[in-house]
Structure formats: structure tokens, C-alpha cells
Amino acid sequence: MDKPLRTPPPYPIASVDHALRAATILQMEGGATVSQIAERLGVARSTAHRLLAMLVHRDFAVQDEGRVYRPGPVLEPAAQSPSLVSRLRTTALPHLHRVVDLLDETTNLIVRTRDTARFIASVECRLALRVGSREGMVFPAHRTTAGLLLLAELTDEELDAAYAPERYRDRPADRPDLARLRTELKRLRRTGFAVNKERSERGLVAVGVLVRDPDGTALAGLSVSMPSMRYDPHHLQSLVATLDATARALEKDLAEQGPRPRETQEAEMAGTALTGTTVAEVMAELATLEDPKIRAVNERHGDDHGVNLSKLRALAKRLKTQQDLARRLWETDDTAARLLALLICRPKAFARDELDVMLRQARSPKVHDWLVNYVVKKNPHAEELRLAWSDDPDPVVASAGWALTTERVAKKPESLDLPGLLDVIEAEMKDAPDRLQWAMNHCLAQIGISHAEYRTRAIAIGERLEVLKDYPTSPGCTSPFAPTWITEMVRRQGDQS
Incomplete structure (x- = not known):
């Protein structure tokens, strides 16, 4: 968070900047013509030709028989998947422009290489105060929105390799705390989006989502960047929705360029849409x-x-x-x-x-309760699961079996061994773990409420075991202590009749 806003130096040398940007284009995209370089840099073709000639002279570029300039010996070792990067950038640019039209903030496409994030496309917004183009720039992946999302796709082993201590021997302060990073990445996997508040540069906030291929593999990160003074957390939902819709549209365009049949592409995309x-x-x-x-x-x-x-x-x-x-x-x-x-x-x-x-x-108790009551009870496998869970050694799982049994006691008691259930409750409820004890106590009360022939025994078991006898109960609510619960519910049923 202590990094300043990344702005050009006070005395920039335009020719050096143009040469570096041209070299970056060749490295990341695999090749370009003089006309393409001139258009990208906003210079005359003659200027672009002189820049490329100098890159060739210093082995940063070579020219093939088709008069296309490609990475030279100096750049080749660092060039990775140039065809993919070029395809990503070309396909993404119309989508980035649409996001800028919608949000009026600078929009970017980012790929990851090991522990770094590289901006391969950037479209600036039209506002006077704006985040400038980051195209071609490289940042630590763990300090950028898209970089974090892409790191979250790695396995523990891959993350360890990306941040191997020996790679940071000369700069140990730059290596992130992997335990804290893993915690953050786990959260990002859950949410599906990331917010970067002044983490990479002071005064900048960015929000991002992933772009995936039809198999679900993350290809790049799509982000929108803005001055922190213009970021409103109340608009986060709409920002994420816009980016997510754009990412899905970009994924569709990329899939349609692939070699697979159209039907296969649509089937795969249906899995993510x-x-x-x-x-x-x-x-x-x-x-x-x-x-x-x-x-x-x-x-x-x-x-x-x-x-x-x-x-x-x-x-x-x-x-x-x-x-x-x-x-x-x-x-x-x-x-x-x-x-x-x-x-x-x-x-x-x-x-x-x-x-x-x-x-x-x-x-989580609430998730457990809703799963059993809202889903399992309505599922055709409920009875099979009731029998399996009731005997499970995990008391939390067993409590679900008892909850389903209580449902049967009240609504479908046929074939249930009610005396046998009372025997188990009498023998095991007193010392059962809390959640299992609560479920068994509910079953005990339901037997006493729904089946008059077993009511006296159910009340007697409750009085002898005294489970939940002192449970704090709010005014107007019925105590979960089984004898009280049974007596009160039977009284209410009598009043209603």
C-alpha cells in the first residue's frame, strides 16, 4: 500500500519509451508489421521503421520473409505463448472499449507469469483524472487484482514453486507471507472477484474477474481501475456484474475461434454461463x-x-x-x-x-439445519439417508439421521420401532454431544406428543435424564425440556380440538 501512483518520469524520453513498448509488443504477441507498430504507438510509419531497425540491430527483433518483425534472440527466452497473448489481446480490445463506454474508467486485460502480472491490453477512459494505460507493464502478481485471482487458481505446490525462497534470495522483503496469501486466495476462490484498494499503487482502486477457456482454465484477468476518490463500495455489485458479463462475452468469442465444433463450444460454455x-x-x-x-x-x-x-x-x-x-x-x-x-x-x-x-x-449449524429440513426431507433418498446417518460415528451426521427420524415419528410412523427408539434415547441421550443430544431430545418429545400410548414413558425418560431442564427460555416460548414440551403441546392440541 506504500507504493506511489505509477506516473511517467518528469523528463520522459519519448523515443526510448516507444522502443521499449515496441519490444514489449513483439515479446508478448509474437510479431507485428511496421504499420501495426506505428498505429499502436501513435507515430508515423517512418518513425516506427527506424525504431524496429534499431531493435533488429541490437538483436531485440528479427524480420522474417513476410516483412513481419518478431522477437529476436534477446527477447526469445522471455517470450511465452505469444500467439495466445496476441489472440487474447485482439479479441479482448472491443470488449475493453465497451466497458470503458459503460463505466468511464480505465479497463485492462492481464496475464500471469510465475509471480508477476503483465498488462497485455489497456484502454483509458476519457476523464481528465484517470488511471493511465498500464499496457506492457509488469507488477508483482500478489499486489494486483487480476494477479491475485490468477494465483488463486494454483495448487499449493504451484504456489510454493512461484514463490520459492531461492528466487527471492536477493530481495527477501519482496516475498509475500504465503500463509496470509493462501488465506486471501481461499477467500477469492469463494467470491469469484477481487478488489484491490491501493495495494499496487497509492491512490488507485481496481476490481477484477477471471476470463476462462471452455474447460474452465483461467486465461487472464479482466479489471477496471479508477482513482480511489471515485470508488464507491455501494457500486461494487454493478461493477462486478459488468465485468463478469464482459468476461463471459469474451470467453464466448475466444471459444468460437477455437478448433472445436460449434456445438461443443456452446455445451462447454453452458457450464460456466x-x-x-x-x-x-x-x-x-x-x-x-x-x-x-x-x-x-x-x-x-x-x-x-x-x-x-x-x-x-x-x-x-x-x-x-x-x-x-x-x-x-x-x-x-x-x-x-x-x-x-x-x-x-x-x-x-x-x-x-x-x-x-x-x-x-x-x-455451520444453520446450514446443517436448512440442508436437512429444506432439501433432504424432500429428496427421494431421505429414508435411505436416515438409516445410514443414524448409525454414523460422527455425532453431527448422526444428528441429521435423528432429525429425519423425528419427521417420520410425526408424519409416517408406520414400521418405526418406537419402543426401540425410546430405549436408545434412554441409554445414550444423557451423554451425547450437544447437537446429537438436541436431535435425540426432539425425537423424544415428538414421540410423546404424537403417540399417546408412549407419552407416559417419554415424559418419565425426560424427567429422569433432565436433559435441557435448565435451558434458558424466553417469555412466551416453550421450554425444550421434553416433559414440559410434551405437556404444553398436548395441551395446545386439546385446546384446538
Whole structure:
């Protein structure tokens, strides 16, 4: 954050700048003609010809038989995938111009090489106060928006290799703290977008998303940069939405240039295109709904999110049912996103093994509760999962089995061994872990409420074990202590009859 805004030196030498930019174009894009270099640099063809002639003289460039200038011996070792970079830049430029027209802020396309991020295209906005073109510039990847997103795609081994200590032997202060970096990259994988507030340059804020190929591999980062004084966090959602839509359009154009049949391209792109909205857009909206006070309250109950549930349900109502989006939100490992996923999914669309994996991933009490009650109970595999989970050695998983059993006790008690359930509760509930104990206690109360023939025994078990007898209960609410719970609910049923 202590890096100054990157501005030209006070006494720039235009000819040197032009030569360096021309060399960068050859290195990154693989080749260019005199006319192309002249257009890119904004100089006369005669000037471009003299610049290229000097690059050839110093082995920075060579000219082939087609009069195209290509990287010379000096640049060749550093040139990587020039055809891909050139294709990316050429295809992206119309999209970058459209973003500038929409947002009136400078827009960039960035690729990563090891631990650096290189700007391969940049379109400036028209405002007097603006972020200048960064085309051709290289920054530490962990200090840029797109660089961070591209680093987040690496495995732990690849990240270790990119930041190997021996590569920083002469500049140890430049090597980031990998533990902190991994934590940040994990968060970026969940959100799908990044915000850089004065991290690479003082006075600059950038927001970015990834551009992927049809297989899902990250190709580049697309970002918009602006002076920090013009950044409004309330507009983050719309910025992300614009960038994400542009990235999807660019991905489509790139896919259509590939060798695969059109049908295959469209099928692959369907895997990343989401009906109506995208994961990045949803995560941005969830970020705007975050309330520190709500988070503090939720964290006391083991739920690590700060979104008001009424607002979450309102968002789900707008999104409607979107199974693909629900699956991708679940994969973010973010509690609020997972709760939203459970509200917009199709409960009957999940396979048995998929639900089993999801339950074992759902360690937040609220996510666990919603998964069981909103999804599993409506799934055709509910009974099979009930039997499997009830005997699971993991008490949290077993609690889900007991929750499903309680549902059966109330609605479909046929073939259930109710005396056997009471035997298990009587023997194991007292010493069970909290969440399992709560689920078993609920089952005990439901047996007493729904089945008069077992009511006396259920109350007696509750009185003897005294589980949740002293549980604090708000005025007007029913105590979870089974004897009290049973008695009160039976009384209410009698009043209603």
C-alpha cells in the first residue's frame, strides 16, 4: 500500500519509451508489421521503421520473409505463448472499449507469469483524472487484482514453486507471507472477484474477474481501475456484474475461434454461463448485505455469516430456482452463499451420495439445519439417508439421521420401532454431544406428543435424564425440556380440538 501512483518520469524520453513498448509488443504477441507498430504507438510509419531497425540491430527483433518483425534472440527466452497473448489481446480490445463506454474508467486485460502480472491490453477512459494505460507493464502478481485471482487458481505446490525462497534470495522483503496469501486466495476462490484498494499503487482502486477457456482454465484477468476518490463500495455489485458479463462475452468469442465444433463450444460454455446471474454477482450482493452486528450474534451460535435471513430470502425469491447456480454457490464454502443455495436449489435433483457429501461439509449449524429440513426431507433418498446417518460415528451426521427420524415419528410412523427408539434415547441421550443430544431430545418429545400410548414413558425418560431442564427460555416460548414440551403441546392440541 506504500507504493506511489505509477506516473511517467518528469523528463520522459519519448523515443526510448516507444522502443521499449515496441519490444514489449513483439515479446508478448509474437510479431507485428511496421504499420501495426506505428498505429499502436501513435507515430508515423517512418518513425516506427527506424525504431524496429534499431531493435533488429541490437538483436531485440528479427524480420522474417513476410516483412513481419518478431522477437529476436534477446527477447526469445522471455517470450511465452505469444500467439495466445496476441489472440487474447485482439479479441479482448472491443470488449475493453465497451466497458470503458459503460463505466468511464480505465479497463485492462492481464496475464500471469510465475509471480508477476503483465498488462497485455489497456484502454483509458476519457476523464481528465484517470488511471493511465498500464499496457506492457509488469507488477508483482500478489499486489494486483487480476494477479491475485490468477494465483488463486494454483495448487499449493504451484504456489510454493512461484514463490520459492531461492528466487527471492536477493530481495527477501519482496516475498509475500504465503500463509496470509493462501488465506486471501481461499477467500477469492469463494467470491469469484477481487478488489484491490491501493495495494499496487497509492491512490488507485481496481476490481477484477477471471476470463476462462471452455474447460474452465483461467486465461487472464479482466479489471477496471479508477482513482480511489471515485470508488464507491455501494457500486461494487454493478461493477462486478459488468465485468463478469464482459468476461463471459469474451470467453464466448475466444471459444468460437477455437478448433472445436460449434456445438461443443456452446455445451462447454453452458457450464460456466448461469441463467440470469453469476456466482460473482451473487457474492458481491451478499457482501453488501453483510452486517457486523448480525455476524457477532450469529458467531455466538456457531454461524459465521452476517446476513439478515429475511434479506437472504428476498434475494432467493428474486433469483428463483436455479440448480446450477445453487451448486456453484455451495462450492464457495461460504456460509451465506450456502444458505442461499439451499433456498434456490431443486431438492429432488440431488443424488444420494451428493447429499451425503454436502451434509459432511455443512459444519455451520444453520446450514446443517436448512440442508436437512429444506432439501433432504424432500429428496427421494431421505429414508435411505436416515438409516445410514443414524448409525454414523460422527455425532453431527448422526444428528441429521435423528432429525429425519423425528419427521417420520410425526408424519409416517408406520414400521418405526418406537419402543426401540425410546430405549436408545434412554441409554445414550444423557451423554451425547450437544447437537446429537438436541436431535435425540426432539425425537423424544415428538414421540410423546404424537403417540399417546408412549407419552407416559417419554415424559418419565425426560424427567429422569433432565436433559435441557435448565435451558434458558424466553417469555412466551416453550421450554425444550421434553416433559414440559410434551405437556404444553398436548395441551395446545386439546385446546384446538
